[in-house]
Amino acid sequence: MRTVLISGAGIAGPALAYWLGRAGFRPTVVEIAAGPRTGGGAVDFRGAHLTVLERMGVLDELRRAQTGGSPMRFVDAAGRRLMELPADFAGGEVEVLRGDLGRILYEHSTPYAEYRFGDTVTALTQTADGVEVDFARGDRATYDLVVGADGVRSTVRLLAYGPHGRHLSHQGYYVATWEVPGFPGLGRTSLLYNEPGRMASIGGDHRDAARASAFVAFASPELDYDRRDTGRQRELIATALGGMGWHTPRLLAALPTATDLYFDAICRIDVTPWSRGRIALLGDAACGATIGGMGAGTAIVGAYVLAGELAAAGGDHTVAFGRYERLLRGYARGGQQGGQNTGRFLAPRRAWAARLRNSLLNRPYFLNLMLRTADDRTTALRLPDYPLPRADRRPDPV
Template sequence: MTRDVLISGASIAGPALAYWLGRHGFRPTVVEVAPALRQGGQAVDFRGEAHLTVLERMGLLPALRRVQTGGSPMRFVDERGRTLLDLPAEFAGGEIEVLRGDLARVLHEHSAPRTEYIFGDSIAALTETSSGVRADFHSGISRDFDLVIGADGLHSTVRRLAFGPEEHHVSHLGYYAATWQLPNTLGLSRGSVGYNVPGRLASAGADHRDPARAGAFFVFAAPELTYDRRDTAQQKRLIHDAFSGLGWEVPRLLASLHQAPDLYFDSISRADVNTWSTGRVCLVGDAACGATIGGMGTGTAVVAAYVLAGELARARGDHRAAFTRYESRLRKYAEGCRTGGDRTGRFLAPATLTGIRLRNTLLSRRLLLNGMLKLGERVSSTVALPDYQIDHSRVGR
């Protein structure tokens, strides 16, 4: 019987899957390249019946409600700081919004009793055998597992090793995004305030917990760039070049960038994988079907983790049948949720002045805004969630 499962990635999908696998009697091991859980990060949200049902079945709702942000209102201004558009907290915050680091911590705490966590290491090679998968780690050790799951995001190592190069599966959507922390010398309040010129957005908002701190969020249109993902100095130069010469508070925000130790910089992209499994290796979350921003990836990840673990438990050792049923249940749903990510760059940083004015005018109409919110809730709930029964005789073996 399949028991030992290696999961790559300890952000959201990985710990969520480990939690459910442990509940079903499997022995999950999670490997994470970072030396510890990542702290902070942007706010993420859950909305709609499917997301909340899985969180309730995990017993996470009380813990998440204790750390929820209350939502993040968005305000867009002109060069002189005059408000052009106000968006309410629920527009980006869903029904529950938490910081990504808080969500990762809660998921880790709930999964840890039945999960082995390995930090500061990553998978270097995968070799499928007649009875399992041999995983070679960058630390030099090798171990055998029954299954390997890639829960390691849009730039998945498991997908690259088992399914082929990233460029075969990830499409650039024409934009880049960056975030970093800075002192709140601008007197920013809760939520974010942003300034647009065609193809660019510069925004910032106060930290949800420490009003003396703030976070910057920049988005800009660009063709696919060639850069070193480990060279933050190079990435800072790219951001500076894209925003130099702009007004509002952009010069002060760019000045803080040079001192920022925690830059996040990535393309806004989309993952498309023809099939989510090959042999004894399977993908979950953004690695399988995700978008960098705006594709409801967090909620989809916890739903997908629930279904994948449940199907593996139901299959009682037949991983091929489990992988097939998992993808059959989730693919259409995940692709529907992900389509929002295709529009994120164009919404945040429209390419023309006309586009900026049209966005501001349309979203100032409450009826249209309410319609968009309801559509998001419907899209996030268009999946039937089986009630996978827990066989308590297997748990803890």
């Protein structure tokens, strides 16, 4: 039985652990967080994503947990409607909170994998027979293969490929989300307000009317800040949105005490190739596009393809890794193209560009064209039907 270390327990990692375990491999997932991640906004699935989720046996459970999507209504400073997008524009066929998705994937993968929470990889050394891995806790272990499924700032990619700047390109925008007190009467609709280069929005919680979430975006050159310094992140957000109208002051008033702040650049990852020797990259670590790039769906499909190719090759990574990349790279690039336009769509830098967006999308032809384009990106892959037998026992601890 071949051992595989997977770095990252977000979406791609647990999905890969599930498929590898079913194929008879022995996966271990290492995650720097103390436990399964519970926060995050909504992610959506359509096309080939749903096929894989159904084969995993989780689609019905995800449908029960789905948010139902949220219409997006762009408004002026007085709250008057300028343009509205239907729920399936951003929500796809199935939309679910990232925390619910992570929980479901974790629960389905635990019979097939060992999880190491509160730990991370600090060094990788490839040998003829495996990869020697040093962990932050101080121990060392050897695995047949290592997969980085740990996001756009992947630790595995950093160790195996070098500094993030070689592979990460800033797309000119930052985004943030945090919880705010509920807005009565908001329901499921998300309200979005623009000023040039800035967007502020509020979206209702489909489970609790007393809760809502702020989502903001702003144009900016790349900023220098410590990703662990949430105080500095709050300052950057408040400065970027300072003086903005509509409900923005109310959203910012909730920022200092928010415990679930998410702040990051809209960025894109380009790595060639996706593997080096016994080390491979998966999901955002290989081909991420922070928002609007269908990253969650690509991660789900990529996990299935990578595990399937390893199973089909009898564990021979010299064959499987190349086939996995050739099959998936074009598909992933299609999703990334959508992510490249997210910032400009949400927060156009010029007032006339926002007016043009609103005018075009108020016309059914252009709205339907955008919906078809999103669907086409998810159906552009012919999924192999890999023979992945179910494992009949939990793997022995590594």
